[in-house]
Amino acid sequence: MDAVTKxxxxxxxxxxxxxxxxxxxxxATFTAVMGPSGSGKSTFLHCAAGLDRPTSGRVRLGDVELAGLKEAKLTAVRRERVGFVFQAYNLMAALTVEQNVALVPRLSGHEIDGAWLRELLHRVGMGDRADRRPSQLSGGQQQRVAIARALINRPEVVLADEPTGALDSRTGRQVLELFRQLVGELGQTVLMVTHDPVAASYADSVVFLADGRIAGELRAPTAAQVSDRLTHLGEA
Incomplete structure (x- = not known):
């Protein structure tokens, strides 16, 4: 992202x-984005994903400049190179776990890699629940399915918007530990917006936004350090 204004x-x-x-x-890093309400966190994520076009500046995903793409090409890039995880799990109630994860390549007309699908379900701890439907799963299990769905196309980056916001603290920690494993074992890149200092402490670094600008970065963060930095952002 280079000199992006929206x-x-x-x-x-x-x-x-x-x-x-x-x-x-x-x-292959895990980055958290934090800031007060209205600081620009959601817009930052939307511009990074190509969901929103910047008014000025450039956004690159690997070797692709997103701003210059026509809508059809931009949609294809998002579908094939970006994985999304949201606070709401957005699973299809009528589909099984396996069918939900396979939905993205199926809609794209791509052949489904059965071995990769089974590996993903195993990695997220849902290998023995592949034939269940979302109504038969807990919130944490549904979020694990959503993470597997985000990874099925082997994206360059996973963008997570408050992924633990609807989960209790214990289940949220399990999901965050899963993100850490994906970064460490698969070399996945994760960019997460969160309001929770504990969630941010699982990241390699935390980027702070205030009034639409970068207001600092904290590497190898602890929850206490993040909380302290956020307090000072609020005072500023």
Missing amino acids: TYGTGESAVTALREVSIGIAR
């Missing part, structure tokens, strides 16, 4: 959510 609206009603934001996310 403004919504025009004239006196214009709101600038991001202001000249420049940042690079290294491969």
Whole structure:
């Protein structure tokens, strides 16, 4: 992301959510993004994913410049190179666990790699529940299925928006430990927006946003360090 500015609206009603934001996310790392309400976290994630086009500046995913792509190509890049995990699991109630994970390549017209599908279900701890439906699963289990679905196309980056927000603390920790394993064992790149200092402490680094600008970075963070930094952001 290079000098990205995103403004919504025009004239006196214009709101600038991001202001000249420049940042690079290294491969095979786990990065958390934090900041006060209205700091630009969601817009940051949307621009990084190609869900929203910046008003100015450039966003690159690997060797692809997203801003210059037409909508059809941009959709294809998102589908094939970006995995998404949300607070709401967004699983299809009528489909089994295995069918939910296989849905993305099926909709894309791609052949499903059965061995990779089975490996993913095993890695996220759902190998013995492949034939169950979402209503038969706990919230944490549903989020594990959503993570497997995000990984099925072997994306370059997984973007997670408050992935533990609907989970209790114990289940949330299990999901965060799973992200850490995916980074360490599969070399996956994870970018996560969160409001929770404990969740952020699982990341390799935390990037702070305030008023649409980068307001600092904390490497090898602890929950206490993150909380302290957020307090100072609020005071600023």
